[in-house]
Amino acid sequence: MNVQNEFFKGFIEKNPILVLGIGLCPALAVTTSISNALWMTLATTFVLICSNVIVSSIKSIVPGHVRIPIFITVIATFVTVVEIVLKAYQPDVYSSLGIFIPLIVVNCIILGRAEEFASKNGIFISIVDALGMGLGFGTTLVVLAFFRETLGANKLFGFTLLPGFKAAGMMALAPGAFITLGLMLWAMNSFKSRS
Amino acid sequence: MNEYVKPTLILAAITLCAGLLLAGVNSVTYQQIEMLNEQKEKDALAKVLPGFEITDTNTAPEGELYWSAKNSDNVKGYAFISEGPGYSGTIRVMVGVDSNLNIVGISILAQTETPGLGARCIEVQSSNTFLDVITGNLTEESDPTPWFQKQFRMLDGSRQIFISKKGDWNESIARELLENNEVSAITGATITTKAVRDIIESGIEKYRSIITE
Numbered sequence: 001m002n003v004q005n006e007f008f009k010g011f012i013e014k015n016p017i018l019v020l021g022i023g024l025c026p027a028l029a030v031t032t033s034i035s036n037a038l039w040m041t042l043a044t045t046f047v048l049i050c051s052n053v054i055v056s057s058i059k060s061i062v063p064g065h066v067r068i069p070i071f072i073t074v075i076a077t078f079v080t081v082v083e084i085v086l087k088a089y090q091p092d093v094y095s096s097l098g099i100f101i102p103l104i105v106v107n108c109i110i111l112g113r114a115e116e117f118a119s120k121n122g123i124f125i126s127i128v129d130a131l132g133m134g135l136g137f138g139t140t141l142v143v144l145a146f147f148r149e150t151l152g153a154n155k156l157f158g159f160t161l162l163p164g165f166k167a168a169g170m171m172a173l174a175p176g177a178f179i180t181l182g183l184m185l186w187a188m189n190s191f192k193s194r195s
Numbered sequence: 196m197n198e199y200v201k202p203t204l205i206l207a208a209i210t211l212c213a214g215l216l217l218a219g220v221n222s223v224t225y226q227q228i229e230m231l232n233e234q235k236e237k238d239a240l241a242k243v244l245p246g247f248e249i250t251d252t253n254t255a256p257e258g259e260l261y262w263s264a265k266n267s268d269n270v271k272g273y274a275f276i277s278e279g280p281g282y283s284g285t286i287r288v289m290v291g292v293d294s295n296l297n298i299v300g301i302s303i304l305a306q307t308e309t310p311g312l313g314a315r316c317i318e319v320q321s322s323n324t325f326l327d328v329i330t331g332n333l334t335e336e337s338d339p340t341p342w343f344q345k346q347f348r349m350l351d352g353s354r355q356i357f358i359s360k361k362g363d364w365n366e367s368i369a370r371e372l373l374e375n376n377e378v379s380a381i382t383g384a385t386i387t388t389k390a391v392r393d394i395i396e397s398g399i400e401k402y403r404s405i406i407t408e
Contacts, residue, residue, distance in 0.1 A: 032310045032311065058209070061205060062205065063201060063202040063205060065202065066202040066205070066206050069206060070205070070206060070209055073206075073209055073210055073213055074209070074213070076213075077213035077216060077217060080217055080220075081216070081217065081220050084217075084220050084221060084224050084228075085220070085224065087224070087228055087231075088224035088227040088228045088231070089224075089227065091231050091235075098307070152311060153311055155325075156325045157325070157328070159323055159324055159325040159327070159328050160323070160324045160325065161324065161325045162324075163324055167311075169311050169312065169383060172310055172311030172312075173309065173310075173311065173312075
C-alpha cells in the first residue's frame with residue numbers, strides 16, 4: 001500500500017465533494033466565509049482521524065452486523081467532544097457554525113471512510129487516509145468559500161475587499177452555493193477527463 | 196445464543212467507553228462554559244445599559260429575569276430579555292430602557308437569520324479593508340456596536356417605532372430618524388427589521404407596568 005497515494009487521493013482522484021459527491025451539506029452550508037470553512041475543515045478532519053484510529057483498532061472485535069451502530073457511536077462521541085471544546089474555548093466559532101457542528105455525525109465522509117477504509121486497514125494507513133480525505137474536503141470548502149465570500153459579501157477573512165463596491169448578495173445564499181459548486185464540479189470533471 | 200450476547204456486550208462496552216470519555220471532557224470544560232455564559236450576560240447588560248450600575252436581578256411574574264439599575268444621575272434603568280419569531284427562527288433581544296421608557300440600548304443575543312441579509316443585524320460596520328490588513332493599517336473600532344442596534348438608542352419606547360428604508364444607518368441620517376422615532380431597515384431584510392422592532396415593543400409592553408410604577 002502506497003502511503004503517498006492514500007494521502008493524495010482525497011484531493012483529486014477521490015475528492016469527497018467533487019468526485020464522490022458526499023459531504024455536500026456542509027459544503028453548501030458553511031462556505032459563506034473562509035474562516036467558517038477552515039473551522040469546519042479542522043473539526044471534520046479531527047473527527048475523521050479519531051474515528052479512523054478507533055475503528056481501525058477495534059476492527060477485529062466488531063461483529064459484522066452491529067458495526068454501523070458501533071461506528072456511529074464512535075463518530076458521535078468525537079463530534080460531541082469537538083462541540084463541547086468549541087463551546088468552551090471558541091464560542092464565536094461555535095455560534096457561527098451552529099447546528100453544522102453536531103451534523104458532522106451524519107457527514108457521509110466519516111462513516112464512509114470508517115466503513116470503506118479504516119475497518120479493513122491498519123492504524124497508520126487509516127490516519128493517512130483520514131488526513132488526505134479531510135484536507136481534500138477542506139481544500140474544496142475553502143475554494144468554494146473564497147468565491148462566495150469575495151463575490152457574495154465583498155470580504156476576505158471578514159475584511160472589506162473593495163470599499164463602496166456592492167456585493168452580489170445571491171452568492172452568499174443557497175443559489176450562489178449551488179452555482180459555484182456546479183462550476184467547480186465542471187472544472188474538476190474536465191480536468192480529470194483530460195489527464 | 197452467542198450471536199446475540201456477544202454483539203450486545205461489545206456495543207455496551209463501546210458505549211460505556213464513549214460515555215466515560217464524554218463525562219471526562221464535560222467535567223474539564225463545564226466551568227469554562229458557565230463562566231462564558233455569565234460573561235456574555237454581563238457584557239450584554241453593559242451594552243444595553245451603558246453608564247448604569249446594576250442594582251438588582253428580579254424575577255418577572257412569568258418567571259423571566261429582568262434587571263434594575265441606576266446611573267450617576269439617579270435615573271432608574273431596566274433591562275429585560277424579549278424574544279419572538281424572526282425570518283428563520285427565534286430572535287432573542289436584550290433591551291435596556293430608562294424609567295421614561297426611552298430605549299438606552301439593545302443587544303441581539305441570539306438569531307439565526309439569513310447570512311448576508313438578516314444576519315447583518317449583528318454586523319459591526321468596519322472601516323478596515325483587506326488592504327489595511329495587508330499593509331498593517333488596522334484601526335481599532337471605537338464603538339463595536341452593530342449599526343442596526345445602535346439606531347435604537349434614545350428612541351421613545353412608549354410610542355410606536357417606525358421603519359423606513361433609508362439604507363445603512365450613518366451619522367447623517369441619525370437626527371432625522373430620531374426625530375421621527377424610526378429606524379432604517381436592513382436592505383433586503385425588512386422582515387428581520389420588523390421582527391426585532393416587534394420583539395422590542397412586545398417586551399416593553401410586558402414590562403411597562405413594572406417600569407413606570
